[in-house]
Amino acid sequence: MNALDKESASPHGNRDAARPTNVLIVGVGGQGVLMVSKVLAALCQSEGFEVKQSEVHGMAKRGGSVFSHVRFGEQVWSPTIPRGEADIVVALEWAEGVRWLDHLKRDGGTFIADTQRIVPPISFRNRTRNAASAYAPETPAEVVALVGNGFALDATSMATGLGDRRVANTVLLGALSTVLPFAAEHWLAVIEQFVPAKTKDLNRRAFLAGRDWAVSAERVPAAAATDAVAQKVTARAIETAPAHLLTINEAWCKGCDICVKMCPERCLSLNARMVAELARPDACTACHLCEWLCPDFAIRIESAPAVKGAS
Amino acid sequence: MAAEGIDEFDIRDYLRTELLPHFMCPGCGHGIALRALLWAVHEERIAKDQLAIVTGIGCSGRVGGYIDANTFHVTHGRPLTFATGLALARPDLEVVVITGDGDCLAIGGNHLIHACRRNLRMTCLMLNNEIYGMTGGQVSPTTSEARLTTTTPYGNAEPTFDACGLAAAAGAGLVGRGMTLQTVALKNLIREALAYRGFSFVEILSDCTEIFGRKNDLGSSPEMILRQKGSMRPDFYGNTVEHPFRPNNLTTGIIARNERPEYGDTYRSEVLAPHGHGGAAAGVSAPVE
Numbered sequence A: 001m002n003a004l005d006k007e008s009a010s011p012h013g014n015r016d017a018a019r020p021t022n023v024l025i026v027g028v029g030g031q032g033v034l035m036v037s038k039v040l041a042a043l044c045q046s047e048g049f050e051v052k053q054s055e056v057h058g059m060a061k062r063g064g065s066v067f068s069h070v071r072f073g074e075q076v077w078s079p080t081i082p083r084g085e086a087d088i089v090v091a092l093e094w095a096e097g098v099r100w101l102d103h104l105k106r107d108g109g110t111f112i113a114d115t116q117r118i119v120p121p122i123s124f125r126n127r128t129r130n131a132a133s134a135y136a137p138e139t140p141a142e143v144v145a146l147v148g149n150g151f152a153l154d155a156t157s158m159a160t161g162l163g164d165r166r167v168a169n170t171v172l173l174g175a176l177s178t179v180l181p182f183a184a185e186h187w188l189a190v191i192e193q194f195v196p197a198k199t200k201d202l203n204r205r206a207f208l209a210g211r212d213w214a215v216s217a218e219r220v221p222a223a224a225a226t227d228a229v230a231q232k233v234t235a236r237a238i239e240t241a242p243a244h245l246l247t248i249n250e251a252w253c254k255g256c257d258i259c260v261k262m263c264p265e266r267c268l269s270l271n272a273r274m275v276a277e278l279a280r281p282d283a284c285t286a287c288h289l290c291e292w293l294c295p296d297f298a299i300r301i302e303s304a305p306a307v308k309g310a311s
Numbered sequence B: 001m002a003a004e005g006i007d008e009f010d011i012r013d014y015l016r017t018e019l020l021p022h023f024m025c026p027g028c029g030h031g032i033a034l035r036a037l038l039w040a041v042h043e044e045r046i047a048k049d050q051l052a053i054v055t056g057i058g059c060s061g062r063v064g065g066y067i068d069a070n071t072f073h074v075t076h077g078r079p080l081t082f083a084t085g086l087a088l089a090r091p092d093l094e095v096v097v098i099t100g101d102g103d104c105l106a107i108g109g110n111h112l113i114h115a116c117r118r119n120l121r122m123t124c125l126m127l128n129n130e131i132y133g134m135t136g137g138q139v140s141p142t143t144s145e146a147r148l149t150t151t152t153p154y155g156n157a158e159p160t161f162d163a164c165g166l167a168a169a170a171g172a173g174l175v176g177r178g179m180t181l182q183t184v185a186l187k188n189l190i191r192e193a194l195a196y197r198g199f200s201f202v203e204i205l206s207d208c209t210e211i212f213g214r215k216n217d218l219g220s221s222p223e224m225i226l227r228q229k230g231s232m233r234p235d236f237y238g239n240t241v242e243h244p245f246r247p248n249n250l251t252t253g254i255i256a257r258n259e260r261p262e263y264g265d266t267y268r269s270e271v272l273a274p275h276g277h278g279g280a281a282a283g284v285s286a287p288v289e
Helices: A033-046 A092-097 A140-146 A155-162 A165-177 A186-195 A196-219 A224-238 A256-260 A287-293 A305-310 B029-043 B059-066 B078-088 B101-105 B109-118 B163-170 B184-193 B209-215 B221-232 B237-238 B263-275 B280-281
Strands: A021-028 A050-056 A065-073 A089-091 A110-114 A147-154 A245-246 A266-270 A276-278 A299-302 B053-054 B070-073 B094-100 B121-126 B173-178 B199-205 B251-259
Touching: A033 A065, A033 A165, A033 A186, A033 A266, A050 A140, A050 A256, A050 B029, A050 B184, A065 A092, A065 B199, A089 A092, A089 A165, A092 A110, A092 A140, A110 A140, A110 A165, A110 B173, A140 A147, A140 A165, A140 A299, A147 A299, A147 B094, A155 A165, A155 B221, A165 A196, A186 A196, A186 A224, A186 A276, A196 A245, A256 B221, A256 B280, A287 A299, A287 B029, A287 B209, A287 B251, B029 B094, B029 B121, B029 B184, B053 B059, B059 B070, B059 B121, B059 B173, B070 B078, B078 B094, B078 B109, B078 B121, B078 B199, B078 B263, B094 B251, B101 B109, B109 B163, B121 B184, B163 B199, B163 B251, B173 B184, B184 B199, B209 B221, B251 B263
Parallel strands: A021 A089, A089 A110, A110 A147, B053 B070, B053 B094, B094 B121, B121 B199, B173 B199
Antiparallel strands: A021 A065, A050 A065, A245 A299, A266 A276, B173 B251
């Protein structure tokens, strides 16, 4: 089915003219959140709406949180979207989408998200080897079931398939175009104004790919790809077997306390005989600091035999 | 942890384990320095038979006894002189001198200057703990100002010696300084010193916890090793540290390089060869069975 033929029977098309349509676009720095919001704002303006846009991107650099509010209608007063009143949330990164879910309207809101995970370092607060990350545990299937109208697509993989992962934001624009009452040609015309000349064709194909996906997936929100992501999340939590072995030679330890105080995870302690012992083996990350700083060569950390074999 | 293609480092392979636990006090930095040396030897793939350790007198001198290699424990202040003869006679060996601040700068100060001047290939590790620990805690050339020792009961009034500055000025090929707190950086520094073709001098800041730390109220072993960070601070932080480990803001890493001819090569080509001794001495003499 050609996406361009599709009639714009969009859920956010016919509405109370007095109330603006709210679109919240979220992602992390470097993904093109602002490009998406600029395209949307310019398009709405060219369609004769009043548009207000506001964004926060200063702290983003690459990898930080970025969001942009776009409101359009006959008359728009405030530039920001109150919590729970976004008609559409477009998430270029999965955890950012989940983070902003509370801004989505409870009934009839549309959630469009890339299932690609960009895992921030803070997710690894538990530094034990093979520990599960603290990245958003919600699976795409769960979130899509939660919202009124959900699209969870692997836009980054689709964009990579088209030749450049940087057009993932255009893929999402394609998906967004199916829920707004504007013609596909108008979308493409505006996108071409904002992208570099030599990527016009690539962005066109990315837009149509996203639009095609949204049209075909409209009745099957939890697509096969999302199940694969869900499986990956569960698989991660299982590998927690220790990858190393810490041994303390009690005969050599003189109880100088250096390992106990220098351990970043506070795993070691001195026992009643003033000999170091591994009090919290689970917290040990095998960082080797105690081994290196032991003046008496009493501590040794070895890779576990299983890990040695694998590597 | 191991570098590519090398087995994981197990320090027990390089120690005379029957002698352990060693004689050093709890928390003594010399043990950490010894680990760094043996780790560097392992990563440089130096065979134990090719390693010759020469040590002087003092706590640092006794470190050599625990190394499972060719070790020489020689007279006070003279490890560099013994090592000079050894390195000239056996250029195939990796000669490493382990010495202390007193052994190297006071009793053996003259030998250090001339070893630096000759630039004969060997590695000199000076374990600087600011004190003569073994003889009961007398003041040494590197004891910081105002520190209490058994011979300076009212605080040390002598200025301290900058060993690295001395070695660089005397012409040592490679001069560096490391601290036991940064074991990996120290290991890498020693690796560079071992690989250097010429005289390399490494000063290692090490803690004397029992003799020096206790007398100067420097706290427990972990507090002392953490205080080493105080000596890493740049000048503009210097005044804010209340109890710096060393008040003289010592820099670490490679401090000086003097590209000069290696003395052994020069001696063989310009002294021995013209007099007909080239064949025996330029090559490697057979080890004594």
